[in-house]
Amino acid sequence: MSSAESSEQIIDVLLVFTEMALLDSVHREVEAHFKRPIEAARFHNLLDAVDHLEKAKKQYGLIVFEHKSTSQTILRAFLEVGGNAAYILCGPDATVLHGIEGSDTPIEFIQIDSVLKELSKTINRLEVTGKMAMMRREESEYILVRPDYLPSMGPLEATVYAQLIDGHYVPVFNKGDLVERQEIEKFLETKKLTHFYFRREDCSKMLGSRQDELERALSKEPIDEKATAKAIELSHGMVRDVVNSMGFTPEAQKVAVTSVSATIKLMGSKPKLSTILVDLKNKEGNYLTAHSLMLGKAACALAFKIGWTSNTTYFKLTLAAFLHDLPLNEDRLAAVFSLDKASESGNFTPDELKDIRLHSNRAADHARSMSEVPSDVEQIVAQHHERPDGTGFPRGLNSKFIPPLSALFIIAQDLIEYSQTFKNKEVDLTSYFDAREAYFNSGVFKKIFHALKHDQKIL
Ligand SMILES: [Fe+2]
Ligand SMILES: [Fe+2]
Numbered sequence: 001m002s003s004a005e006s007s008e009q010i011i012d013v014l015l016v017f018t019e020m021a022l023l024d025s026v027h028r029e030v031e032a033h034f035k036r037p038i039e040a041a042r043f044h045n046l047l048d049a050v051d052h053l054e055k056a057k058k059q060y061g062l063i064v065f066e067h068k069s070t071s072q073t074i075l076r077a078f079l080e081v082g083g084n085a086a087y088i089l090c091g092p093d094a095t096v097l098h099g100i101e102g103s104d105t106p107i108e109f110i111q112i113d114s115v116l117k118e119l120s121k122t123i124n125r126l127e128v129t130g131k132m133a134m135m136r137r138e139e140s141e142y143i144l145v146r147p148d149y150l151p152s153m154g155p156l157e158a159t160v161y162a163q164l165i166d167g168h169y170v171p172v173f174n175k176g177d178l179v180e181r182q183e184i185e186k187f188l189e190t191k192k193l194t195h196f197y198f199r200r201e202d203c204s205k206m207l208g209s210r211q212d213e214l215e216r217a218l219s220k221e222p223i224d225e226k227a228t229a230k231a232i233e234l235s236h237g238m239v240r241d242v243v244n245s246m247g248f249t250p251e252a253q254k255v256a257v258t259s260v261s262a263t264i265k266l267m268g269s270k271p272k273l274s275t276i277l278v279d280l281k282n283k284e285g286n287y288l289t290a291h292s293l294m295l296g297k298a299a300c301a302l303a304f305k306i307g308w309t310s311n312t313t314y315f316k317l318t319l320a321a322f323l324h325d326l327p328l329n330e331d332r333l334a335a336v337f338s339l340d341k342a343s344e345s346g347n348f349t350p351d352e353l354k355d356i357r358l359h360s361n362r363a364a365d366h367a368r369s370m371s372e373v374p375s376d377v378e379q380i381v382a383q384h385h386e387r388p389d390g391t392g393f394p395r396g397l398n399s400k401f402i403p404p405l406s407a408l409f410i411i412a413q414d415l416i417e418y419s420q421t422f423k424n425k426e427v428d429l430t431s432y433f434d435a436r437e438a439y440f441n442s443g444v445f446k447k448i449f450h451a452l453k454h455d456q457k458i459l
Contacts, residue, residue: 011132012058013040014085016049016065025116026064033120041351046078052349053081059167060085061132062123066112067091072100079105084167086126090115106131142169142197143245147188148286149237150196151181152230157209158202162193169197203242207251210235214258218265228266235259236289240326248366257370260318263296267318269309273301277419277427287331291416296321299412306408306448307457312374313405319373320380320409327362328355337385337417339393357394360385380406384413388445399443407444411452414440 013030017023023042031038041056043049046065053060063085067075075096079087087107089097094109106126110118126132142161150160150173160173172187173179173196188194198206214235217228235255242252276297296318303313325334336342336356343353364382367373383397383406390398392410402410414436419427433453440449451458 011038011061013038014043014049014053014060014063014065014082015040016043016046016063017090018044018066020044022066022115026119029116029119030062030064030123033123046074050074050078050081052351053078053083055349059083062086062088062126064088064119065090067096068112070096072096075100079107083165086131088119088122088126141200143200143203143241145196145198145241146237146286147184147194147196148289149234150179150184152234152285154178157206158198161197161199162191163197172196198241200246203238203246204249204251206238207242207249207255210238210255211251211258214255214262218258218262223265225266228262232259232262232266232293233285233289236292236322237286239322240288243326243366244329248369253370256319256322260296260315260322263293263318263322264300264311264314267297267300267314271297271301271304271314273298273305273429274426276301277415288325288328288334291334292321292325295324295409295412295416298416299409302408302412302415302452305455306451307459308408316374316377316380316405317409317412320367320377320384323363323367323377324381324384325359325363326366327359333359337413338391339385340391360394376403376405379403380409384409386410388440388442399445402444404444404448407448411440411445411449 011034015023015026015030017026023044027038027040027042030040041049041052041058041060043052046067049065060082061084063082065078065087067089068091070093075089079100082105087105088110089107090110090112092112094111097107097109100107108122108126110122123132142163145160150156156173156175156177156179159171159175160179161169162172163169210231213231214228217224217231236259239252239256239259242249246252276294299317299321300314303309303317328334330352333348333352333356336348339353339357342348342356348356360382364378367378367381370377383395383402386392386395386397386402386406387410388399388402388407390396399407415432418432418436422428433449437449437453440446447458450456
């Protein structure tokens with residue numbers, strides 16, 4: 001398989017070079033080889049990379065790294081944690097590989113001074129000998145599934161797999177099985193796993209089932225609230241997994257739009273804030289899903305309060321909420337509201353901080369890829385972590401550059417963050433408006449916040 005033919009496949013790349021300039025050049029060279037942008041995991045030393053590989057749930061296809069020392073100890077440790085990856089060692093001397101070359105690990109050597117010249121040829125050699133291509137085919141057959149929504153599926157609609165340390169996939173729950181949350185948690189705990197896999201081909205079928213379920217829910221009069229809410233939750237979880245493994249496929253887009261319509265129908269035309277702000281922590285299932293659905297409703301309730309009651313506005317806000325955190329791999333990353341605080345906390349790796357920083361734009365890309373979706377949705381999603389005082393991310397825009405609908409969405413997210421501090425008590429809205437008035441006191445935020453606080457309409 002040549003690199004051009006395989007370009008629709010995903011290959012995860014990890015790079016380790018001490019110097020930033022060389023790291024950048026190698027990254028560009030890898031992209032040039034695969035003929036498309038590649039989000040590589042990048043490190044400056046092997047120990048950090050080993051640390052990452054030990055913790056990462058990701059299987060890399062290609063690892064290009066610098067190793068200037070003659071020590072084999074760290075090298076062996078590094079080759080052990082990379083799973084099925086193909087390696088390219090860049091160093092002064094190939095003798096460091098003596099005794100290692102014969103092992104099962106595919107590894108090539110490049111003299112450090114000719115890395116840029118030799119890289120593409122060397123990658124190609126790994127490809128034509130099937131050392132990377134095999135890995136890629138196997139990777140693409142399965143998609144990662146978060147365990148949270150499996151119990152709400154009822155009888156499983158497809159076989160669920162787990163990945164073994166050697167990279168193979170084994171079925172753990174069969175199609176038709178009824179799995180309880182406790183059973184899943186126990187399994188994950190004993191096997192030290194965090195997630196499962198579905199076969200890629202089963203995912204399209206399951207998205208089809210989500211679509212039917214949502215359409216059925218929408219056609220019922222009066223609406224069955226419990227069944228509809230469950231269908232929306234399941235859809236969000238599944239769309240999230242599909243988007244992150246297969247991209248925003250047309251089927252996934254359709255399910256997203258239908259979920260949004262169902263959410264709006266469920267919410268009714270007069271969404272009330274006080275009934276929406278239920279405690280996220282008490283909710284079973286997935287934090288990110290609950291957070292996204294609640295944010296949509298909260299944003300619409302705020303919109304309603306100031307007289308923005310059109311269906312189009314509700315649709316834009318609810319869709320933006322559905323999409324806004326989809327690219328985040330872990331729920332704890334979605335609970336970050338300040339990049340600075342996250343960075344200072346030391347609880348996040350450089351890669352995770354980067355994922356947080358980039359998720360708004362990645363989610364906006366998803367919005368952009370949808371057909372017939374108003375451009376404000378993309379803008380709301382891209383700006384959902386900006387702040388009126390310019391301290392947000394990724395662009396650090398201040399209130400002058402943030403349009404009204406984005407501003408309202410930002411306030412809704414702030415309100416949700418605030419409401420989380422109330423734990424099991426009812427959220428005191430008056431105290432929220434008092435506490436945050438001074439913060440939202442510039443540009444369009446000031447006008448909206450004032451109207452929200454005093455229940456005035458902005459028309
Ligand atoms: Fe969020
Ligand atoms: Fe976010």
